[in-house]
Amino acid sequence: MIKITDVVEEEYINPGTRMCAGCSMALLYRFALKGLGPKTILTVPASCLTVLHGMQGFCTTNVSVLHTPFATTGASASGIVASLEEKGLINEICVVAFAGDGGTADIGIQALSGAAERGTNFIYACYDNEAYMNTGVQRSGSTPLGAFTATTPGGKMKVKKNMPKIMEAHGIPYVATANASYPIDVYEKFKKAREIKGTKYIHILAPCPPGWGYDPKDSIKIGKLANETGFWPLYEIINGKLTLSRDSKRYLDSNKRKPIEEYLSVQKRFKNISMENIERYKDYIITLWNEIEQRIKN
């Protein structure tokens, strides 16, 4: 276990990005890039990250980034990897695709699935703020049950798509969940993924103040509640073996989990959530953790 003082001091995001106040994606991106280091090429689709990377002529990060259309992230990374393999540079340079949840679970899933099936040697990271935030909060496949968005004014009727599970089904060597409120965990997971050959998938929950409806100062608190209520457990699946991450281990004991209402009630997007849907959340969390428990036992 590392401490904050063990995290590299080098910064890969320059000051003055255009992120919203309290944006947790900027925080997790900062720690992810620290974990990856300078020998990295990024590719990002249309997303809040496009905004972070700045306007024409200037690059906000200290590593190169290839912007790419929305549906293409996995393919774009595949092209970079192919070129680096052809040049004999793939063992030196790490290719990292970083996309939002819409770019991953919806429009980009085909290219991502293709890249994973081909065993493309890269890291795919999804920062999940649970809707199309960059375009004004429209629902995505990753929007959770009951959440208000601009296109689900009555709350979303369907549950969140389980991307880590879908990616695990590809038989890739590394799948991990993370959470912007645990930046050291984010750092360690990227550092570890960098050393593994093949397709690596990291799915990071990224609370979004304007999209979720809370005060920007509360981003860390809200992200922690997602973990503490058991809604978003942190784990790694390495070659099929699931391990709970340090910050989620204690919630294997259901008595230690906070009630889901504590997470839902502090976000305006769940203001009108029905009692029935709250019950569905409770059932979901029980099922989720039972499955984790079974996997750990076996």
Added chain:
Amino acid sequence: MKDKKKVKILTGNHAAAHALRQAKVEVISAYPITPQSPVVEKISDFINEGKMKAKFLMVESEHSAAAACCAASATGSRVGTATSAHGLMLMYEMLPWASGTRLPIVINLATRSCGAPWSVWDDHSDFIAARDVGWIQIMCEDNQEIYDTNIQAFKIAEDPRVYVPTIVAYDGYILSHTMMPIELEKQENIDGFLPPLNHHINLSDISQVKGVGPVTTPDIIKRAEGTAPGYYEYRYSLQKALENSIEIIKEVHDQFAEKFGRYYGNGLFKTISDEDADTIIFAMGSVSAQARSAIKKLRKLGIKIGLVSLRLFRPFPAIQLREYFKEKKNIIVFDRDIGYGYEGVLCYELKAALYGLKKPPFIKGYIVGLGGRDITDDHLIEGVQKALKQSDEGIISYTTDFLGLKLEELEL
């Protein structure tokens, strides 16, 4: 000792595959589609047999194929691929992306009609649909031209004065699956003609931090670090590069002709039996090939007719065509495509190019051969004769006339 050339009997698709091999393409990303698939199958064989060192990505869609091509090109590799019809349609989003980023990718297009209804057969609809995305577009007329044009295309696209992606097109089935003798040049001679890629974007050089393809604004941006162009300036430079590329396309064509002894008109269009002709057929690809036959018969009927076979569709060689056509009396355009709601695309492009001539020629356009409908000499002769009658009578019509339609048979 005499440098004997290697002649092989090849389909158009395999001619393209050999050219990609000899151009030493470094990354190929593709998805199968009829009638292009034999190009990438052959490339797979070359790689499997160790005859080609490229990295080959068989991806899950043409959209991804084009995206991976763009990314590999931006990482500094020479990139080529092939597609047809629906494949090009699916790539469409990536086409202005590639040209906007100025990536010198070469796509071989075995032309095919676009559904619905389904048709795997040939017409130029797909080629025409890529008109306004900032690519160089060259149409070939035989298999040797496919091979030669591919080699030229990399040299044109990668020229630092150009850096514009290029489509090399040829008629599906009519060329893609038809065997013809091809002169294959020795590798050292190809290498002498086509130097390795010197790319202006190379993400693999991590000492140079770059943001490629970022958000732009309507205006330029001034900051302490420097001034950056807006979208408008980026697109202006693409247009200028395309305009200027006409001279470079001619230059590369002439260098090729000098080195290998094969030429295609002036590199922009070919003129056939036009010395004394006051009437000219204007067409491209398979339609030109058929017109070569039809004009022999028309001449026997006493019509002084020639053919201009367009090679370079984009950038459109308007100045050169205008100069060529200024003294001509009649032009009959046969389009294996249609600008739906108007007329054949070659027809209206040519009309626009000749705007303002003091004595503009009479121009009549016909649609032919959509969805692989056979184009015969008789169709072209019928079109020429009808057009010349209209010319004599001074009739200018804006209706689109289709040759070879069989409506009567349907109504029986």
